[in-house]
Amino acid sequence: MKKDTIIIGTRSSKLALWQAEYVKGRLEEEYPGLKAELKLMTTKGDKILDAPLAKIGGKGLFTKELEAEMIDGGIDLAVHSLKDMPTEVPEGLVISAITRRLDPGDAMVSLRYRTFRELPRGAVVGTSSLRRRAQLLHVRPDLQIRDLRGNVNTRLRKLEEESFDAIILAVAGLRRLGFGDRITQILPQNMILPAVGQGALAIETRESDAELRRRIAFLNDEETVHCAAAERAFLARVEGGCQVPVGVYAAPDTAGSLCVEAVIASVDGMRLYRDRLSGPAGEAEHLGRTLADRLLDMGGLSILQEIGLLQNR
Template sequence: MTALTIKIGTRGSALALWQAEWVRSLLLANHPELLVELVIIKTQGDKILDVPLAKVGGKGLFVKELEEALLAKEIDLAVHSMKDMPALLPQGLALTAILEREDPRDVLLSSRYTSLHALPQQATVGSSSLRRQSQLLHLRPDLQIVSLRGNVNTRINKLINEPFDAIVLAAAGVKRLQLTQYVVEYLDPQQIIPANGQGAIGIESREDDQRLLALLAPLNHQPTWLCVRAERAFLATLEGGCQVPIAGHATLNGQQLHLLGRIASLDGQEMITLSTQGPAEDPVSLGVALAHSLLEQGGQRILQQIGLG
């Protein structure tokens, strides 16, 4: 009897390959009889590296080609960083499993300074995220935020070889690639709220592929699933992405979900932050409710000023 072959679609960066290999190892641990192949697909986000994400379409640039391959049945599943996934998925595709979350925080990396507050006046900080930019400028209006694109290794090389005083990355990717030697501070998630889905790895597949759904079921980490569902509902209600300074982070305490959300102006001068909590079995309603509360408390005005409301 021929073994079932599962094709995993992934981007080709070191971090994306690490994530896809992790999914492969989990699939094989649960189903040793499978043959699991990696299919590397280059996305627009990998090709366009000299323009800030916000100016070329935001998060969807890292997933569109993978989703096209799924719909064409060239691959069986796609592995994504959840923070890169748009809030809405194409018809016929579904988020079918989310793995246990790594550290969701942002980290400050520097070869010269010991913390965000130790950076000198007018320090140059590299970041590709408007969410990070607005929150950093709220704490340190003097900072010079410079757009920084590329994979984790590329950005760390730029920190070392170019005139950056510091850069900010997601802790999860730095830890997964064992590149923590330049980390000088794990940023407080109450001050620099992480991106929706940050630290979590998601598996996307065709929603009618029942055999694959059964194979993937053991990989889903329910506490992470609930938190990320709340964060994504929050994001979807605000219709946000990389090009919007929106942050949302959920934590689970027993049967209660706690969700912290923020909308900020690009310069960090205006910032609205609210939190809510509710029963874990209804994460979507929690995310939607917090989004509406933020819009009513002034978030709508901020998004309109940015040109996105």
């Protein structure tokens, strides 16, 4: 039986609301007569803003509460930034659609400097991401990386109010919120690889809700799905339940094939292992796992073991 109203669960940050409103609008446009309502929720990651993400715990910080509400029947679907989703989805739930990816890159925003190269020695750079921290320090070990939490608007305000020379944010988030003009420089991928799924939205539903899954199938972008499968398979192979400094990006190579590039780095950036692998798009998960094994064998495993010991103290 078709429902006339769909309840969409979302976090209440401006970016999360933009994402949920986007899906709401697409659904109502596709199905005239359908009404989509938003249900705003707060997650653990939204509540704890005075500690680095890596110390709070890496899995499900921005998704667990939404998923619990969906399992209980309080919402019909949830819209997430794909990069926030753990590689394991709770039993009974499924990612039913992944939208076409926007720019997956990371942006530098600065009030004083035009490029990353212009940052002076000892410059203070804000980010809450171990992935960004490690890769930036590998290129510029002189930088002072300071933790920066909060939503996009909060981080931009802190750039102006606190002593940051620059902050690093996702390109997609800035553009979705209309802050594209604040981007000083999009950092090149040979310097910094993005987070898994960065730039794409994931729509999560109950696995049993076949009718809703059929309805949202039009939002699924096959190319992005293949890329995400490779990236998430890579992360699933290397993560040990904690935040780890890894970056990975998959993109179409030649017709029907993918190129996957990934990095594992120590938190201080002193050690960094990077490699790439190409193969059929239909074998995306295998490509991700194989590349992960390569990097672990190169030395990545010792880095992840050290990080796990530090975070378990």
